[in-house]
Amino acid sequence: MSRLGTETAFEVLNRARALEKQGKEVVHLEIGEPDFDTPANVVDAGVNALRQGWTHYGPAAGLPDLRQAIADYVSRTRSVPVASEEVVVVPGGKPIIFFTMLALVDEGDEVIYPNPGFPIYESMINYVGGHAIPIPLREERDFSVDVKELASLITNRTKLVILNSPHNPTGGTLSKHDIYAIADAIGDRNIMVLSDEIYSRLVFEGEDFSIASVPGFKERTIILDGFSKTYAMTGWRMGYGVMRVDLATHISRLMTNSNSCTASFTQIAGIEALRGDQTSVDRMNAEFKHRRDVFVAGLNKIKGFSCRLPKGAFYAFPNITKTGWPSKKLADALLDQAGVACLSGTAFGDYGEGYLRFSVANSLENLNKALAKIEEWVGKNLS
Numbered sequence: 001m002s003r004l005g006t007e008t009a010f011e012v013l014n015r016a017r018a019l020e021k022q023g024k025e026v027v028h029l030e031i032g033e034p035d036f037d038t039p040a041n042v043v044d045a046g047v048n049a050l051r052q053g054w055t056h057y058g059p060a061a062g063l064p065d066l067r068q069a070i071a072d073y074v075s076r077t078r079s080v081p082v083a084s085e086e087v088v089v090v091p092g093g094k095p096i097i098f099f100t101m102l103a104l105v106d107e108g109d110e111v112i113y114p115n116p117g118f119p120i121y122e123s124m125i126n127y128v129g130g131h132a133i134p135i136p137l138r139e140e141r142d143f144s145v146d147v148k149e150l151a152s153l154i155t156n157r158t159k160l161v162i163l164n165s166p167h168n169p170t171g172g173t174l175s176k177h178d179i180y181a182i183a184d185a186i187g188d189r190n191i192m193v194l195s196d197e198i199y200s201r202l203v204f205e206g207e208d209f210s211i212a213s214v215p216g217f218k219e220r221t222i223i224l225d226g227f228s229k230t231y232a233m234t235g236w237r238m239g240y241g242v243m244r245v246d247l248a249t250h251i252s253r254l255m256t257n258s259n260s261c262t263a264s265f266t267q268i269a270g271i272e273a274l275r276g277d278q279t280s281v282d283r284m285n286a287e288f289k290h291r292r293d294v295f296v297a298g299l300n301k302i303k304g305f306s307c308r309l310p311k312g313a314f315y316a317f318p319n320i321t322k323t324g325w326p327s328k329k330l331a332d333a334l335l336d337q338a339g340v341a342c343l344s345g346t347a348f349g350d351y352g353e354g355y356l357r358f359s360v361a362n363s364l365e366n367l368n369k370a371l372a373k374i375e376e377w378v379g380k381n382l383s
């Protein structure tokens with residue numbers, strides 16, 4: 001257990017709630033979840049499903065109709081044919097990370113993962129006894145992967161490469177050109193790729209491209225995607241993996257051993273999410289883009305902060321080195337003294353030092369309030 005890490009966002013959320021209990025005002029920019037409600041058509045489908053008796057166990061890999069809806073959606077969006085047998089539905093995107101590591105990584109295997117990056121990658125690699133090999137994502141490259149560096153990290157012990165685009169926490173994306181170069185660097189080695197595409201619908205500049213679309217890579221890729229971010233369904237707990245049928249069988253067995261199945265009525269709602277009206281998704285995305293523009297422009301006016309415009313997801317990842325403060329100390333001070341909850345870049349790995357992460361999945365009013373609070377605090381505390 002001592003090798004298992006955590007996700008700091010939930011700890012900061014708890015600290016922020018404790019401060020609120022003491023009567024302090026806190027603007028919550030720490031947690032990565034849409035502030036919008038789940039679209040009404042999806043909620044209705046879930047409620048109707050409950051009334052219609054979708055309250056029983058279902059197949060471990062997911063309801064056949066949802067697996068088919070996901071296969072259709074992924075075939076369409078990734079331009080690669082996917083069959084329903086290649087889809088495993090799980091409670092959220094996270095279990096795909098957990099199960100992939102359990103299924104593929106043996107003690108001593110090397111796993112290359114983005115750093116800064118979603119903390120669960122490093123946590124799970126260490127937990128299963130793998131060697132976590134960070135690929136640093138640097139600001140000067142707009143937080144994309146340096147493919148030469150990636151190539152230099154690949155050894156004959158490399159079992160898995162993790163990609164995440166759009167990227168949490170930086171908002172960086174991998175272009176089609178980047179992805180082809182990465183595929184080239186991996187070549188025809190016996191290496192699997194976990195492609196975390198949970199923010200694939202939240203691309204503001206350029207187009208989203210999956211390594212599964214590169215000829216010869218679908219068989220070696222596990223796509224992770226889900227409903228949490230795209231459809232504002234974080235609490236419903238529903239995500240999925242797309243992978244070769246032989247691997248899907250193993251991941252389904254891990255489901256049988258852990259969860260039995262994903263909740264049946266949420267899966268019925270998932271079919272509506274994928275097949276129903278997408279207007280709400282478009283509306284939420286337009287709003288995230290607008291908030292990103294406002295918030296990043298505001299951050300860039302604050303002394304000591306400089307922030308690139310993230311190309312996707314709903315995070316801002318400003319460089320704060322010019323404040324002279326280490327990230328964790330600054331994040332703590334902003335919460336305790338300014339009433340703004342954000343995360344230290346180091347919550348996403350060692351290469352996150354010098355940065356903070358703010359979620360812009362909050363109202364414009366709150367984002368502007370946070371900017372004013374930070375500016376005021378900086379004015380008082382930084383010379």
Ligand SMILES: Cc1ncc(COP(=O)(O)O)c(C=O)c1O
Pocket residue numbers: 032091092093094095118164168196198226227228229234238239
């Ligand atoms: C990069 C990334 N992958 C996976 C997840 C997990 O999503 P879910 O809430 O569906 O488990 C998140 C959630 O924050 C994420 O940021």
